[in-house]
Amino acid sequence: MKKQINNPFILALKAHNLTVEIHHHSAYQIVLSNDNPFTSTINGQLCEHIHGFLIKPHVPHYCVAEKGTLNVLNIEPYSTVGLELSGRFNANQDYIVFDSLSETSAFFGTGEDTFDIYTIIHALLAKLPTIRYDERVSKIVEYIKANYFQQDISPQTFADIVFLSPSRLASLFKAQTGSSLSKYLLWTRLRQVIYLALTEKDRSLTDIAYDTGFYDLPQLNKYMYEMFGMPPKALKHNSDLIQVY
Numbered sequence: 001m002k003k004q005i006n007n008p009f010i011l012a013l014k015a016h017n018l019t020v021e022i023h024h025h026s027a028y029q030i031v032l033s034n035d036n037p038f039t040s041t042i043n044g045q046l047c048e049h050i051h052g053f054l055i056k057p058h059v060p061h062y063c064v065a066e067k068g069t070l071n072v073l074n075i076e077p078y079s080t081v082g083l084e085l086s087g088r089f090n091a092n093q094d095y096i097v098f099d100s101l102s103e104t105s106a107f108f109g110t111g112e113d114t115f116d117i118y119t120i121i122h123a124l125l126a127k128l129p130t131i132r133y134d135e136r137v138s139k140i141v142e143y144i145k146a147n148y149f150q151q152d153i154s155p156q157t158f159a160d161i162v163f164l165s166p167s168r169l170a171s172l173f174k175a176q177t178g179s180s181l182s183k184y185l186l187w188t189r190l191r192q193v194i195y196l197a198l199t200e201k202d203r204s205l206t207d208i209a210y211d212t213g214f215y216d217l218p219q220l221n222k223y224m225y226e227m228f229g230m231p232p233k234a235l236k237h238n239s240d241l242i243q244v245y
Contacts, residue, residue, distance in 0.1 A: 022062040023229035027074040028082050029055050032104065032117065034069035042095045052098040054085065054107075059094045071117040074228055076187050078178035080128045136162040136169070137176045141184075148188045149213045155181065189213045190227055193220060197236045205232050 022041070031040070032052035039048045042061040047053065055061060057077050063070065075082050088107075089096070098104040105113045108123045133141075140158050147153065155166040158181055162169060173181050189212045196208045209220040221231045228235070 022060055023225070024058050024060045025074070025225075025229040026057050026077065026227045028057060028077055028085050030071075030073040030075070030120075031055075031063060032071045032073075032098070032120070034071055034117075036067050038070065039064045042097075047097050050097050050099055051101065052104055053095055054088075054098075055095040056086075056089065061095075073117075073121070076179070078183070081124055083178060084124075084127055133176050134172060136164065137173055140169070140173060140181070141177075144185055144188050148185060148192060149211055151213050151215060153185060153213070185213075186223060187227070190223060193224070193232060194235060197232050201236060205236070208232075 030052070033050075037049040037051055039046070040050065040053060040061060040063045041047065042053065042055060043059050075085065077083075077086070096107070098107065101113045104120075105111075108120050109127075110119050110123045112119070114120075139162055143158070143161055144153075155170065159166040159169050164172070170181060173179070173184070177184065179187075192212045193208055193214075196203060196212070197205065200208075205220070206217045209215075209217045212220075214220040214223075224230070224232045224235075
């Protein structure tokens with residue numbers, strides 16, 4: 001039996017007066033101006049007075065938007081949205097720049113000239129195919145959703161749930177989701193970290209790290225920088241949560 005899984009995994013943030021040092025991360029990233037044009041350097045190329053960009057994972061870049069607000073969408077590369085976006089790049093193309101409202105709207109197929117982030121997210125989600133997963137993969141996804149905070153989760157933990165060898169399960173999960181089990185678990189934990197950091201701002205990041213399955217704050221900082229290009233402290237103090245999908 002196969003079951004449909006909601007698998008877009010989009011983290012949408014609103015960043016205010018943002019200046020970010022050069023960095024790279026594991027996610028596809030869409031950055032769109034909420035008001036004023038901004039400047040970014042992407043893979044060594046200066047892009048001035050732009051309204052947004054889409055960038056592949058692991059491409060070095062930085063942004064300066066000192067007088068406005070940016071909407072930032074981080075998208076898991078192995079998710080259905082990530083896989084769909086990967087097909088929009090030409091050969092040897094690492095990023096796509098949007099110089100105007102009409103370019104942005106045409107690219108995302110919104111049907112109207114708008115920078116409204118919800119309209120753009122809905123346009124992305126509307127392009128997703130219906131995918132049905134093996135029941136064993138569905139069971140693992142549900143287990144991760146309910147138990148991501150446990151620190152002792154191992155490949156054998158997953159294998160015992162569905163009565164497969166760790167290697168057989170790893171192969172099945174990768175084939176159906178595009179992700180390794182370890183990356184899927186990591187991203188689930190990081191999404192929860194960001195949600196808690198931006199909705200419960202009085203909580204310490206150390207407590208949030210422990211409560212989401214990380215051993216300590218340094219480990220959380222390492223993975224946050226790897227996935228999003230900045231530590232959780234920077235996100236917590238300079239961003240507002242739009243939505244986690």
